[in-house]
Amino acid sequence: MHVQHTDRSEPPRLRLRNISVRFGGLTALDSVDLEVAPGRAAGVIGPNGAGKTTLFNTVCGLVRASSGTLELDGAAFTPVPHRLAPLGVSRTLQALGLFEGLTVLENVTAALRPAGTGFLRDLLALPGGARAEKAARERAMQELESLGIASHASALPATLPYGVRKKAALARALATDPRLLLLDEPAGGLGRDDIDELADLIRAIPGRGCSVVLVEHHVDLVMAVCDRITVLDFGRVIADGTAAAVREDPAVTDAYLGAGAA
Numbered sequence: 001m002h003v004q005h006t007d008r009s010e011p012p013r014l015r016l017r018n019i020s021v022r023f024g025g026l027t028a029l030d031s032v033d034l035e036v037a038p039g040r041a042a043g044v045i046g047p048n049g050a051g052k053t054t055l056f057n058t059v060c061g062l063v064r065a066s067s068g069t070l071e072l073d074g075a076a077f078t079p080v081p082h083r084l085a086p087l088g089v090s091r092t093l094q095a096l097g098l099f100e101g102l103t104v105l106e107n108v109t110a111a112l113r114p115a116g117t118g119f120l121r122d123l124l125a126l127p128g129g130a131r132a133e134k135a136a137r138e139r140a141m142q143e144l145e146s147l148g149i150a151s152h153a154s155a156l157p158a159t160l161p162y163g164v165r166k167k168a169a170l171a172r173a174l175a176t177d178p179r180l181l182l183l184d185e186p187a188g189g190l191g192r193d194d195i196d197e198l199a200d201l202i203r204a205i206p207g208r209g210c211s212v213v214l215v216e217h218h219v220d221l222v223m224a225v226c227d228r229i230t231v232l233d234f235g236r237v238i239a240d241g242t243a244a245a246v247r248e249d250p251a252v253t254d255a256y257l258g259a260g261a262a
């Protein structure tokens, strides 16, 4: 359906085909198609109840699609929440999910030290583990620096402004060098200045070769950072294109005005 890619030999990083999600009698998503090219940012917007969170949860494996398929780099993808990291898929949640008893640096380092069985964990438990631990800490610190919050490394999250905590959650998601980053309403609870700063940070992510899917109620943020925007209303895709095209689309204006009036 979509013919946006210049390089046809390269499959989309993420592709949703015909995804429907039903909760009892309610159709939360209705035959949704979506693709994100490698190193691109895709936005999903829509009024309250449009199905944004359901779509996000479907890609994270928190909700199972009633029908349709997902693909990651051209391969069938059945998302399972705790198995996303090994596939290079990372996410931030609206409720940041930082460990309140750990410092910012420890929170980010924890992402590099999976709790389950795993290569890095085994490495950390073995002689030479101290060295792996040091490497993880250095990698985490580097991420804090790149997001401009290195000076808060040893602070506990609860002592920090919300905008800084959001960046800490983003640093944690990026520290694993994901190929796909899923962001759920990252602008929620932020003021104008923080949103502008966040926009700059998100805009820099595709440059690292990581694709971004940004699910957001905040239209301005999505318009500022996304190459391509999918608009949902009542679970259906009502528009799909560049920020400029979507902004001009009467169906989109109607959906938002309708929601505002309701």
Ligand SMILES: Nc1ncnc2c1ncn2[C@@H]1O[C@H](COP(=O)(O)OP(=O)(O)O)[C@@H](O)[C@H]1O
Pocket (backbone or CB within 6 Å): 023, 026, 027, 028, 046, 047, 048, 049, 050, 051, 052, 053, 054, 055
């Ligand atoms: N777990 C659930 N059980 C039943 N209905 C749900 C569930 N989650 C979402 N819904 C419904 O699905 C629709 C889409 O919700 P949601 O994805 O949260 O929309 P958005 O994030 O765009 O506001 C809404 O009508 C909502 O009430």
Ligand SMILES: [Mg+2]
Pocket (backbone or CB within 6 Å): 052, 053, 054
């Ligand atoms: Mg939502």
